[in-house]
Amino acid sequence: MKTEADGSFKRADASFRNFIEKGGRFEPEKDRYHLYVSYACPWATRTLIVRKLKGLEDLIPVTVVSPRMGSQGWPFASVDNFEASDEDPLYKSEHVKDLYLKADPDYGGRFTVPVLWDKKNHTIVNNESSEIIRIFNHAFDEFIPKDKAEIDFYPTELRNEIDELNSWIYPNVNNGVYRSGFASTQESYSKAVKEVFEALDKLETILDGKDYLVGNRLTEADIRLWVTIIRFDPVYVGHFKCNIRTIRGGYPNINTWLKKLYWNNEAFKVSTNFNHIKTHYYWSHSAINPTRIVPVGPFPDIEPL
Ligand SMILES: N[C@@H](CCC(=O)N[C@@H](CS)C(=O)NCC(=O)O)C(=O)O
DSSP: OOBBBTTTTTOOOOOBBOOOOOSSSSOOOOTEEEEOSSSSSSSHHHHHHHHHTTTTTTTTTTEEOOSBBTTBBBOOTTTTTTTTTTOOTOOOOOOEEEEEEHHHOOOOSSOSSOEETTTTTTTTEEOOHHHHHEEEHHTTGGOHHHHHHHHOOSSSGGGGHHHHHHHHIIIIIIIHHHHHHOOOOOOHHHHHHHHHHHHHHHHHHHHTSSSSSSSSSSHHHHHHHHHHHHHHIIIIITTTTTOOOHHHOOOOOHHHHHHHHHHOOOOHHHOHHOOOHHHHHHHOOTTOOOOOOOOOSSSSSSSOO
């Protein structure tokens, strides 16, 4: 990973930013789109959760890569047969990189997951999770049962509140943990980790007596935050040095919110694979963990309710 001159980590923007809409280049259609993810990746997990909650499993098949991201990027099971990872069913690709180069031979960016793929044009529709979850929120409503079509994770009346939360949760929490872990100077690390915990303190207050962040219902704000919090104690506390407090030890309201979604809502639980999560971070970031030893704890990965 690259850091700036001052040692701080900056995430590059995603490159394929199309939407699926009637009359557009990418029309809503059955048997046309495919999702490539890693269980390890928080951004990809957002798309898995929304796909499940909206009942899109048959419409958008999913392929899971091996968590051991090496010099060629994310491998498929044909190259690294890790438990619960898949071969590429469409092109027998060896790495996610091959898909990007099929979509654009001149592509010069990062080979990231998630990837929403168009089987008709053999190209990437979108590789930005925050946009893929908005696509899943409504683009396929005509093909799914009414009760699923009515589910809306970005309702008009709550958009301002959701946008406001996203605007500081993304830099300070979702990406904040990476800014802490990938910092290459003491100053940039200290600044980033402080910002992570200030934001968690704020979230702890917001979640006092509440099951959801906004409007007493599940919205994309919860889903976007949850994927980071579920990784916090197992990975970010140790690997990314976010160790001022743990979630389970220091944030009772956030912990309750985390556990309720995991244990009471199947979509969150089945989208979480702790072996993939822990293996990926500790194995793949050799600059941070050159021995590639994966710690055994914490136990349990997530506490019971
Ligand atoms: N903006 C993207 C970020 C995706 C992303 O950074 N994914 C990471 C894994 S967690 C990745 O695939 N990294 C591969 C690389 O940087 O080579 C999104 O939210 O979808």
